[in-house]
Amino acid sequence: MKMKNRIALICEPLFMYHHVGVRNYIYSLARLLSTNSHVDFVSYYRSPTGALNWYRLTPQNPNQLWGNTSAEDLSFSGTPQKILTQFDATDHQSGAHGAATFYKSHIGPDLQVENYDLGIITTPWLVEFTHRLPMKQLVGIVYDMVPNTYVFAREEKPYDFAARHCQGFVYYRDHCDAILTISEQVASSFQETFRIPEGRVTGLPPLLPSSYHRIPVAENKRDAQVILASPFDLRKGLKVMPAILNQAKSKIEKLVIYGGVRCAPKDVYEFFEDLQVESVVWYPNASSAITHQLFRESKALLFPSFDEGLGLPILEAQAHGCRVMVRDKRPMCDLTGPGAEFLADDVAENGKILEAMIDEPFDHQSLQRWTVDAFSTVHVLKTLCAALGDHNPKINTSAAIQLAAA
Numbered sequence: 001m002k003m004k005n006r007i008a009l010i011c012e013p014l015f016m017y018h019h020v021g022v023r024n025y026i027y028s029l030a031r032l033l034s035t036n037s038h039v040d041f042v043s044y045y046r047s048p049t050g051a052l053n054w055y056r057l058t059p060q061n062p063n064q065l066w067g068n069t070s071a072e073d074l075s076f077s078g079t080p081q082k083i084l085t086q087f088d089a090t091d092h093q094s095g096a097h098g099a100a101t102f103y104k105s106h107i108g109p110d111l112q113v114e115n116y117d118l119g120i121i122t123t124p125w126l127v128e129f130t131h132r133l134p135m136k137q138l139v140g141i142v143y144d145m146v147p148n149t150y151v152f153a154r155e156e157k158p159y160d161f162a163a164r165h166c167q168g169f170v171y172y173r174d175h176c177d178a179i180l181t182i183s184e185q186v187a188s189s190f191q192e193t194f195r196i197p198e199g200r201v202t203g204l205p206p207l208l209p210s211s212y213h214r215i216p217v218a219e220n221k222r223d224a225q226v227i228l229a230s231p232f233d234l235r236k237g238l239k240v241m242p243a244i245l246n247q248a249k250s251k252i253e254k255l256v257i258y259g260g261v262r263c264a265p266k267d268v269y270e271f272f273e274d275l276q277v278e279s280v281v282w283y284p285n286a287s288s289a290i291t292h293q294l295f296r297e298s299k300a301l302l303f304p305s306f307d308e309g310l311g312l313p314i315l316e317a318q319a320h321g322c323r324v325m326v327r328d329k330r331p332m333c334d335l336t337g338p339g340a341e342f343l344a345d346d347v348a349e350n351g352k353i354l355e356a357m358i359d360e361p362f363d364h365q366s367l368q369r370w371t372v373d374a375f376s377t378v379h380v381l382k383t384l385c386a387a388l389g390d391h392n393p394k395i396n397t398s399a400a401i402q403l404a405a406a
Contacts, residue, residue: 007033008042008116008135011057012126015043016100020230020259021312022143024209025182026122027065027100031210032377032384041102042111042119052129054107059100065210073290077281080272087284088265110134118388121176124168125161132175137388140172142181144309145189146235169194178387180204182310185331202387205379206315206335211288213377217403218296218321218368224358226252227298227322229313230259232268237304237327239267240347242274244302247351251358254279256294258286295320300357303332304343311335318371321364323357325350337370338363372403 009030015023026041033039041057059065076086107114112134119135121127124142132138145165172179173194179201181187187203190196226245231238245255255277261268261284272280283290295301301317301324314324314335326332328342336342339362341353 005037006114006116007037007039007118007120008111008114009039010119010121010126010133011041011043012123013043013045015122016102022123025141025143025207028207028210028377029120029122030065031213032207032381035381037118040114040116042107042114046128051109053109054111056105056107057102058105059102061100065100073283073287074285075281075283077279079278080275080280083280083282084269084272087282120180121168121172124172125164127168127171130171137178138176139178139180139388140168140176142169142172142179142186142190144182144186144307145193146307146309176200178202180384180387182207183331183334185334186309202383204383204387206310206312206375207377207380208315208319208375209288209312211292212316212319215292215319215403216296218364220321220362220364222297222299222364224251224253225298226255226354226358227294227301227317228255228257228259229301229303229317230262231257232259232271233262234267235305235307237306238263238271240304241302242271242276243347244304244350244354246274246276247348248354248358249277251355252277254281256280256298257282258284258291258294260284291316292320295322298322299362300325300354302354305332308332315371315375318367319375321366321368323362323364323367325354325357335375337374338367368403 009026011026012018015026030039030041041059042054043057044052044054047053076083078086111119116135118137118139119133121133121138121140124140169190173196177200179190179196181190181201181203183206184203187201191201226248228241230236231241245252255275257280283294286294295317298317299322301313301322303311303313303317303324303326305311305327306329308331311326311332314326314332317324318335318337318340323339323341324336325341325343326336333342339357341357344350344353
């Protein structure tokens, strides 16, 4: 079986305005697949009678997809106390402000007329249908099992979101020819939970955002800048960050932050009230151009997340030669390259580790070269082809990440 010619990425109607990580994974997958195939974004709505009606989403400017995380670069800067006076946390919820806009074109109630070779359901929570979609081959994507795990492990239980995940997961089990996950760790967890037969679940190698297709060579000379990636989420270790940063504050010239709010506003206020680093810049909805710049200029990423489907900021940081400090836990530890450090149990020790990462000389270009080689998008394409039954694919090497002079 050869790589498919016509592919439908089945998406939420407003996926371009929702979760940043998910939509960028969809865009990255679309770019990767389009090196060998024709790719459509497809969604649906229900008529007043409850019937499904399908339509195609065509980007008005395809280039927006390859560099999209946000339509704006609003930032707050100054001391933590000054930032507290500049923003309203409720106005900066994570996932909004997508840059891409799409035309809609009607398909109708029957997808079969499009004769798609492959359909990929891009999120389990969009599944409201019970029949198998009329594709020659049907695949579902799993990002993580976090909502389902938290129903059992947390006091605040995400019952609704977990139920929507589960509905999609059961559909995958009953109707999909193959199930793709964004990491090997998620594949193991999903297969164990849903008892999927051997060979139907494939953990894809880590996939960098499409905006990393061509990136400048890393600079070894950097200021004492530390970066936080989407920290305003309790799952990301928000509560422990100020103490670690405060321990290293004498070495940190600037703290840069990107990402919106996925926690209670009081948790954001408490973060800035506790923080003692004097120079802070926060981009609630940063474009990919800004996130590239921030990683390129930073010496270290502090990323004490407890749970991840993949841990994308770890890849993004290292692709620009920025060292990472993470928990020694899968999947985060699976992504770490030269110069990475693992969090200790002691806050003071973590502060010393971060200070050393800022102070000591480091070859950022070497880390970048390691990352580009270890996480080449060609690895993803080969694994994807094998999962779909093509074990000797003709891979278009234009899919590979390229380093370009700054």
